[in-house]
Amino acid sequence: MIYDPASSNPLAGNPLANRADMRHALTDLFDPLLPYFSEGNARVRIDGAGAHFDRAAADLEGFARPLWGLAPLGAGGGDFRHWARYAEGLANGVDPKHPEYWGTVNGRDQRMVELAALGFALALVPEKIWEPLDQRARDNLITYLKHARTFDYADNNWKFFRIFVDIALDRLGASFDRSLTERYLNELDGFYIADGWYRDGDVRRIDHYIPFAMHFYGLIYSKLVNDDRSERYRERAMLFARDFRHWFASDGATIPFGRSLTYRFACAGFWSALAFADVEALPWGEIKGLCLRHLRWWADKPIAHRDGTLPIGFAYPNLLMSENYNSAGSPYWAFKAFLPLALPETHPFWMAEEKSLENEPAIIPQRHPGMVLMRSKADVAALSSGQENQQMRFGAEKYSKFAYSARYGFSVESDERIFAGAAFDSMLAFSDDGLHYRVRETNEEAKLAGDTLYAKWLPYPDVTVETWLVPAAPWHIRLHRITTPRPLQTAEGGFAIARRDLEADTLVSIADAAYVIGEEDFSGILDLGSTIKRQGIAQKAPPNTNLIASKTLVPQLRGTIPAGETTLVSAVLAEKDTSTVDHAWTKPPARPDIDALRALVQNKGITVSAIEAPGRLP
Template sequence: MASFSDFGKTTPFGPNPIETRDDLGKFLVNMLDALEPHTSPGGSRIHLGYTGTHFDETAALLEGFSRPVWGLASLLAGGGDYEGAARWVNGLANGTNPKHEEFWGDMTDKDQRMVECSALGFAFAVAREKLWDKLSEEAKTNVGNWLGGMNDKEMPNTNWLWFRVFANLGLSKVGSPRADTTRMKADLDHIDTFYIGDGWSRDGPEGVVQLDYYSSSFAIQYSQLAYSKLAQDIDPERCEEYRNRARQFALDFVYYFDAEGRAIPFGRSLTYRWAMSSFWGACAFADLELPAPLTWGVVKGLQLRNVRWWAKQPGAFNTDGTLTIGYVYPNLNITENYNSPGSPYWCCESFISLALPPSHPFWTAKEEPYPTLDQRVKILKHPLHIGITGKHTYILSSGQQCSYPVKQGPAKYGKLAYSSAFGYSVPSGSDTLEELGGDNTLALSDDSGETWRARRDTREARFEGDKWLRSMWYPWKDVEVETWLVPPTAEAPLWDLRIHRIKTGRPLSSAEGGFAIYGQREDGRALDAAEDGKAFGTYADGGQARAASEAGVAGIVDLNASGRTGVALRTDPNTNLMVPRAVMPTLRGEHAASSKNIWLVTAVFALPASGEAGATTEWQSEWNKRPVVPEEIQKLMKLTKRRSTANTLLDLARGHI
C-alpha cells in the first residue's frame, strides 16, 4: 500500500520499470485497456472528454480511435497478441461503413480525418494478418473506399502529405484497388522539396521557418524512416536518401534530450508527450545504425528513458490510466485549437520498437546513459538554435515562428531559450505581467504595463562566426529590438548572455525573464524571501533576482547597470508547462523615447536539481561567476554609442531638437 507521502504523486504505470521489451509492451497494453470503457458500442469512436476543437466532434472521437493504433499495430507486428484488438477491427468496419450509425463521414478538403489515416495505413503495412485480414470482404471494400477518398482532396502543404502517403502505402501492401501509387509518388516528390540540408526538413514550402518536433519525431523524420523500411522494394533510392538524412539529423537531435530522459519542450503539439522520442524508435525499426556516439545502447536509452520519465508523471494521466490534455499536468492553456481529448495518443508512435523481434540489437543491447558529446555547445544551423548540454540541457533560439496563426505562438516559438528541466510558460491572460508568463523573453509595454508584447515575428536571424545568434524584432513601427544570444563559456558554464539594443520612438516598460522554476517550499507553501545564499527561497537586490527550490536555482542579473530592478515574480498558476506554481526571476525597467540606442546586457543563470537533492549552496560558486560580453559585441556597442552622440550633435546643429 502506498504511503501518504506518495499520495497524488503516482501513476497507474509507475511500478513498471520499462526497461525491457516486455515492460514496454505491458505499458502499452495497460494504456489500451484503459480505453475500453470509453469506446463506443460499434468500436469506431473513443470518447475521453468534452473539450472542443476547430473540427467536428466525430473527427475528435476518431482521433481517440486511430492514434492508439500506432502502438497496437507495432505490438501485433512484433508477434504480440492483444485480445482487445477486436475492438479496433470492429471499429474499422463500422467507422468506414456509410450505412452504419458510427460512420466517420466522407473526407472533404483539408479534413482532420486525413491525419488519422496515417496510423491506419501504417497498421495495414506492418500488421496485415491481425488487422486487415480480420475484416470481411465488404469491410475491406469500405475501408479502401474511405481511405482512398482522400486522394482527390486538397491537403495542407505541410507534413500532412505524409498521412496520405501512408494511407496509399498501406492500401498497396494489402492489395486494395483504391491504392493510388501515382498520387503517393507525387506527394513524396513534393514533400522532398521541404528538405533544406544536413538531415533537416522544414514543415512546409520555402519561406516557412518552422523546424519543431513535426520536422522530427512527430511526422517528417519518423515517416521517412518508417517508409524507408516499408518501401525498400518499390522505392530503394529514396529510402536510402531518407536513411542518410536520419544519420545526419540524429547528431543534432540528441541535443534536444537530457540525461534524465526529458526532451526540451519547444513549439506546438506538446500534449503528444513521449512522441518526442519516437525518432529513436523509428531508427531501430528501420534497422538504421547511427554514427558514434549513438550506439544501439545509447539509442535504446534515449528512447526508453523518455518513455519512463513520462510514465511517472502523475499529471499526464487520469486515475483510470487515460491521458490528460496538457504537458506534465492537465493544462488547456498550452493546447492548440486542434487538440481533442484523443490527441495525446499520438505518443503511441513511440511504441514502434515493439514491432522488432527480441533478437534485434535495439533490444539485445545494454541500455547506455546519455552520451558524451564532442561539443557541449553546438550550433544547430537549420533550426536556428544553439544546443547546450551538461548540468543544464537547453537551447538558445531565434528565427522560428509558426507559418500560420497558432495559439500562444510567441511563447512556443519566440522565446530566447527553452529548457528540458524548466520548460516554458504560456500566457493565462492578456493584462498583467503575472499572466504573461514571460520566461526567457524581453517583454515590452507602451501603456505603463497594462498590456505586454513578446517576440513573435523574428527577422534577420543568423549566426555570426558560429559563436552566437543575432536577430531583429519590430514590436511597433517606431520600435526596433536587436538581440544577441551568447551561449555559456568554460569560465561561466551555467550562464548565458543576452544583449539587446532597443531604439524606440515611444516610452517603454520592459520585463526580461529568466527561467521559471518550481515556486514552493519543502512544506508545499509558496517560496518566501530569503537571505542571500540560503538554499531555498527568493532573493532580489538591485539589478538581480534569483529563486531556489527543490527544482534547482534560476537567476537573472543586469550586467550594465541599465537601471533595471530585479524581482522574483510569482507567475499566474498554470502558465508554466512543467509546474503549475512557478517563480520567475525578472528584471523590470523603464525607458524613455530616444533617438539613442538603449543597451540592455543580461546574464541568465540556471542549474536544475540533480535527482532529489534540490537546491543546495553548492551553486554559489557558479553564481558568483559572471559572463563577459564578447569583444566584438563590445566594440559594436561603443561604435553605436559614438554614432548616437554624433547624430544628436548633428540634430542640434540643424535645430531638430
C-alpha cells in the first residue's frame, strides 16, 4: 500500500509497557495539535466540522481537553515544553478584551464542561499555569470561574464540573459560596444505585459514563479532597471494579456501548483513576494490565488523520456515529487514560507486573446495566435489555440492540429508508411498507432471571414484542413472541464482521440460515424453529456503519409475519476462527421452551436497575 492508515496512529509501535512508554504516547498524541493553536494560544481548531455549541466553545474544548493528560504528566515530573503556551492561552481566553476570549458563560453551556479540565489542572499543577500569570490575568480567571459556577449545570455527571472548578478556587485561595458545592455533591449521591453502579442522571442508561465520568471524577475528588465523601467514592469504586473488569476482552478491547465512544481510550480512565487515587480495587498487576492492554488495543487501528490528530470516530474516522455535541476537539477526552503519569515510578501501579484476569467465569449476569456477559478466548459480548436513549442520535443502535461485542462492536444505520439494505446487526427490525422500519428503542419491562434476560417492547403502538435472550456459549439464543394486527416484514441480524475487498469472503444464504466467513472471523444466524419460514441473507452492510470495521458483512434472517401471534427463534454465533463453520456451527443449541422461559422470569425475574429510572430528558 502507498499509505497505511494505521501508520499515522501516534500509538503505533509503542510497546506501552511502562511509565516512559505512556509518557511518549501522551506527547506523541499531543504534538500533532500544535499547528492548530491560535496565535494567542487560547484556541485549538482542528477542522471546520461543527457541534451544536458555538465555535468559541469548540475551540476551548480543543485547548482544554488535553489537560486531562498533560496535568498528570506535569505533576509526575514529565517533560512538556509547552506550558508557557498554555499559560498564555489561559490568560487570553479569560480576557474579555482579547480577540481570543472564550465567551461568557450564559446558562447551561459547553464551556462548563471544559472548565472542569482547567480546574483539575489548576489544582494539580498551579506552578505551570497559575503562577506564571500576572495579577490582571489571575483576576480575570477567578472572575470567569466564579461567574460560570453561578449557573445550573445539567442534571448528570456535569455536576462534577462545578465541583472541579470549586476545588481549583479553593486551592487558589478565592472566596465562593461553598454551599453550592455541597448541594451538587449531595445530588450526585442521588444517582448512586448500589454495588458501585450509578446512573448518569435520572435516565434509563448505564454506560461508559459510569466509569469514565462518575467514578473517574469521584476518584480524583477522593485524592484532592480529604473528607468522608472521599472514602465513599473509593469504596464504591472498589465494588464497581469487580463488575467492570468483565467488560474487557483478553486483548484489551472493551465492549463499545452507548454514546460518546469517540472518546476512545477514555474507557481506560477508570483503571487510571484507581491508580491516581491509590485504590487497589483489584491486584495492582490486574489494574495495570487492564489499563495498558486497552491502550495497546488502539495502537494498530487507523484512529488518526495523516497529521496525527484524532478525528471523530471509534476505530477509524466516522462522523456518522457522532453525537451532536462532538466537535473536532471532543476526542481528546481520551487523555483521561493518562492519569497514572502523575504517579512516581515507585508507585505499586508501575512496579507491578502486568497480570491478566484470573478465573474469569464464562457467563456473568449484571442486573444494574441489564446485561449478561459472555466471555470467550477472543471476545466478550453482552446480551442487553433494559436501557434506552431516545434523545441522542442513533440511540436505538447505541443502547437497545440485543448484543454488543468487544470484537465486533455494533453498527449505526445510515438511512432509515433502506429496510432491504440495512445492517440490523443484533437487532430485529419490522417494516410495513418494505422501505421504512422500526426496531427496539425502549422497553416497557426488562427483567433478569439467572442468566436469562426478558424484555417487553413496542416497535409500533399496536405491535407488542416479548424477547428472551439466553446464553448458550458459544452461541446465544433469541426468542421473540410478537403480536401484531397486520402483516409485517421482519429482518434479524447476527454480528457484523469485517469485509474484505475483491469479494474474498464467503457468503452463504439458505433457507433458515445465513453465515459469512472473513479473513479471521465467522458469523452466522440460524432459525431454531420459528412459526414462520425465514430466508437467510448474507448482507453487505452500508459502509462506515460499524464502529470497528468500515466495511462489514452481517448474516440475517428475513421473513413476513402474519397478523396475530408469531414466535421467532434464532441462534447466533460469531467467533474469531474461520473453522467454526465445521465445528460449533454444526452443533447448534436446542430450541428453548417458551413456557419454561415465561415461568423462569415470573418466578425468579428481578427488574433491571437501568429501567427503574423514569427516563426523563436530562
